[in-house]
Amino acid sequence: MPDTTATTATTAPVYAAPVFLDTAPAPLPTPQTLSRRRNVVRQLGRFVAFNVKMIGMILHGAH
């Protein structure tokens, strides 16, 4: 078998500086949204709602 490795020139890659994703077009939550996400009373309701969702999915997926 011919030795292919001997003739393969491996050029080391040139490493450029990192390029970060531009997230500026993504929606930014308003202060009201952020406060809703932290509001204990509202979040208690969301806690119950998410648990109901999970239970629904478990029952739906049960075989």
Place this chain on the structure above:
Amino acid sequence: MSRIVILGAGIAGHTAAMHLSRWLRRGHTITVVSPQADWNWIPSNVWVGVGRMRPEQVTFPLAPLYQRRGIAFEQARATVLYPEGTADDPTPQVEFQRTGPERDGETGRIGYDYLVNATGPKLNFAATPGLGPDGHTVSICTAAHATGAAQRFAAAVARVQAGEHLRFVIGTGHGTCTCQGAAFEYTFNVEHELREAGLRDRAEVVYLTNEADLGDFGVGGLAFTDRGYLTSSKLWTESLFRERDVRAITGAGVTEVTPTAIRYEQLDGSFHELPYDFAMLLPPFRGVGLTVLDRSGADISDRVFNPGGFMKVDADYAAKPYGEWRAEDWPRTYECAAFPNIFAPGIAFAPPHAISQPRQAPDGTVIAPAPPRTGMPSGVMAHAVAETIRDRVLGRTRPAHHASLAEVGAACVASAGAGFRHGSAASMTMYPVVPDRHTYPATGRHPRGNFGEIGLAGHWVKYMLHFLFIWKAKGRPFWTLIPE
């Protein structure tokens, strides 16, 4: 009398062992072979990794529990399967090497009628030079790794407190990694801790991922309804990154980690170098590398495992282009294709293909997430496998129980910071895990099965699940009422 041997005491193996031990009480033996003495609730390792929890809070010793439940426990690593027995003994058997403190290195064999291969992943840090705790980055994949990560994180925080500006990089350490959810969680927990400590202005947090888009999570992303719009997990995740000022690099396959920089290739073929001060990068996963020998001693591992070391089960493994992937390709019963008395639930089974769209750089380097098999589906698969084995042991002539990822859903609660008042998490549900474009043509998933929300309630859910699942794993009263 039947002998059931379970390899691995993680989420899948332990679930199977616990259920079988309540269904098959008299005359049958259940043996768990696993190299670690402790069970680990891996999802909470994220909090160990930032110093919010101690390793004892996420682990407990298996031996006393198994003794109480009549399960035999071999603290050992399985090495060789003899599914046809040997030349002298036709009993199917497993060879193992003990790992416990007293008999470390000793080998042994155990015969079985049914075998559950729930050995999960081998953390393949060797795939990327410099990756992992023996290299230059930390990991949170085991409780011990997470403890090491917490120490290095505390040291980095101390440097920021002393006035230095540091870069914290978290993400995937190879182009083919899975489990992006864990990296996402650790990113936002690190960010949260730095913010709570008043150090955020001197700390840059970067998420480096092999996902082509944020919010892919290895499942091709999600679409869900939000305030009357069908929105994507991409937009939703980008919004969180923008809000918390976390920088992101997507479509990146890490090729090397040096003591000061992470080198990676991107999907457009460009190579980059990212200097860092603290880095937690997940490894790619492989199967744990069991050998399979036939009666004559010939190696038949490739009949049982795919090249990645994952067990071939009842899936359609025919190679086909992305556009032709079907929900029915995915396994339903996890019965080994070559030996129907062997099953492989959890990460141990070979997926027929990815879930996210396959992508590669111009030079052919694959940069695309492998399919995740997260905790909830792993438990559901193991439950189904345990039911099938129970029926066969008890002589019930029923079809095998099924739990295809194309017919089960998953709830994912991705922590974005711990704290009873200031914590938060992204709570998501998806149904089914593998998109089924035939049944749900619009998005591949049930219109009401997908859901996403960020808030304090998510943290409470994640914290509650921590206690519930450890309660269940310990077999405490009413544990069977807690679903997988």
